[in-house]
Amino acid sequence: MLGGMSAQQDQPAPGARRGVPGAPAAGDTDRARTLETLRSNIGSLSTVTLRRLDSALPWYRHLRPDERSALGLVAQKGIASFVTWYEKPGNPAWVMSDVFGTAPTELTRSISLQKALQLIRIVVDTVEQRVPDLAEEPEQPALREAVLRYSREVAFAAADVYARAAESRGSWDTRLEALVVDGILRGESSDSLRSRIAALGWSSKAEVTIVVGAAPADPHPAYLSGLRRTTTRLAEDTLIGIQGDRLLLLLGGLRDRDTALVKLAPVFGDGPIVHAGPAASLVDAGPAAQAAFSGLVAARAWPDAPRPVAADDLWPERLMAGDDTARRALVRAIYRPLTSASNGLLETLSAYLSLGHSLEATARALFVHTNTVRYRLRKVTDVTGWDPLVPREAFVLQTALVAGRLSAGDAAGDASAAAPAVRLPERAAL
Known part of the structure; x- marks a missing residue:
């Protein structure tokens, strides 16, 4: 569809530039007539667009009524906003708020970015097919060009919406992960902790291993993402906590425990690495996490300790450090x-x-x-x-x-x- 539109744009008909800013005054009448036609056909264009969404996009038909309503509203706002934009083309910054309005949350939860772009393509294609009915022949090339430019701005606005939503989710997940780790270390075993764990998407039903060590002194900006990729290959689920200069990993369903622990050693900074557990579940991991931290403090009393070392292997040093456990x-x-x-x-x-x-x-x-x-x-x-x-x-x-x-x-x-x-x-x- 877009390829065909580009071909038409490469060889514009005479008068194609009339009606855009800077065009001769002779085209003002045609542009005004086209604009009036667009305004009077907003309702019919919206109706045709919603019908095409239902027939052309199978996933749209399977959405819940509230999701369909939110996406339908986005499509209708897109057509109405095009009319406004056609009248006064300018800074596209308004496109995001005018088209998507309060819908970004619903939009990103209902469909992927790929599906959102499919929806935008249907809206643009509907308007383009109606160009002969909406403008006189001399004004049609200019209207098609406007449709192309507008579709570009809306597509970029949709990508921006999804990018902002992803950043927001990432920041929220990081804060939520820190709260869960803190709750586990404090031995919290409440319904709120369980709900936060569920919100993070923790799905492992296997035992949990805790690994504690020094965090890298000067981590690379991509350190955390690389750490998550590493732990994903070794365990079913992972929670990461960085508390000052210490790095804490809670690993659910650790595969080939001994080998995996050795492979994890390079992600830590210098100094001892202590592992504890396994705990029966993430909610029950508090005592094991406390044992690991106690072992990290006491490990300096055993200079020849393996790296990593089990917290239970440090019982004598932990006892001398005052650990009653x-x-x-x-x-x-x-x-x-x-x-x-x-x-x-x-x-x-x-x-x-x-x-x-x-x-x-x-x-x-x-x-x-x-x-x-x-x-x-x-x-x-x-x-x-x-x-x-x-x-x-x-x-x-x-x-x-x-x-x-x-x-x-x-x-x-x-x-x-x-x-x-x-x-x-x-x-x-x-």
Whole structure:
């Protein structure tokens, strides 16, 4: 349609320029007559346009009545505004407010930009087809040229409407995302938090992993968009929070967890990276997020920590930094299972740690064979998940014993603390 119009414009008929600003006065009469005809045919043009929208655009027929009404109003305003513009062509800035009015919100929610341009094309094509009925032959080329110029201005105005709506949605989504992240960190579990999560479009039903680290010192302008592309390849859903110099990622449905965490390391700045979870859902991610932040603070006490490192691997450092959650976790996950176990696992572990990790010295102290000590230490690994033969894990186990013995509310811990300590024979000290 537009191609055909351009061809007609390339070879204008005589008098095609009459009726536009600067034209000879002889064309004023024809222009005035055309303008009067346009004004008297606004209603019929609107009716024909709405009929064509219904017949030519299948998606238009499937819209809700209120959406059809909003788009129909845009089409009618477009025709009425063309008449005004034809009378006084000038600065096109008014096109947006005059044609779209209060409709941008409804327009962008109802149809895509591509569909909006289809609608504009129908309106312009309807007016162009009626040119022979609206103007005398000498004035028809000028009217067609005016239709072309007007369609260009309306198309640019529509693109501007959608661009502004996208920017507004982007800014609102960023603020809403920050509110959701803040609510999760504060442990909020309200209906308002759930509604905000739904408004962000979070759809993952899988477990949530939290990753915390330093934000880049001087991020590139496209840093956030690149970060979202990276996380989209690794997880089903992502929330991003930048709080000062810290970057927080909440990842729903993380695929191939260990590999994905390593791939995420480059998006953070220098320093440790701590991950926690998985949490059952986004609403339940508060404790895991707090553990990750606690681990980030305590990680500097373990210079050789892997990057990224699990918050649970930092239990000793977190406990020493004053994190009571880490103390309770050590007692619950390590000390209590050992006190409940048989075969003297707690006593064997305590002696092994106290005697410099020596199997022979532990066997002499307990009056058992060295293989018995090895067996019991393997059982400690089975019960707790931590291997006392690995120096770092032995440190975690020793911290758990200290935390358990100091736990005033743990009856088993009190009983163990009250029990006589293992007395080493004189030869064991040699």
